[in-house]
């Protein structure tokens with residue numbers, strides 16, 4: 082149970098999802114973006130998470146607002162890597178922090 086994390090008084094439901102310039106852990110109740118430093122994750126894993134998030138959206142051509150060539154493959158790879166990281170996150174967080182994986186859509 083975590084208090085004063087987000088708009089919820091108490092939340093014990095989290096989701097793992099990449100977005101532009103955001104930490105990959107969110108409150109699954111109010112949708113608030115949470116600070117991964119507040120979670121009991123190893124420094125190494127946090128670094129890997131930042132790296133993974135920084136790759137988010139590379140499949141989007143922002144000017145044309147469409148997928149780049151091979152974009153689908155990039156999304157797939159990113160989701161695959163994300164799922165691996167999610168497993169590790171889940172393991173390190175333990176039962177106190179129920180978390181679900183939300184893959185990127187395209």
Ligand SMILES: [Zn+2]
Pocket residue numbers: 087088089092108109110111112113
């Ligand atoms: Zn919340």
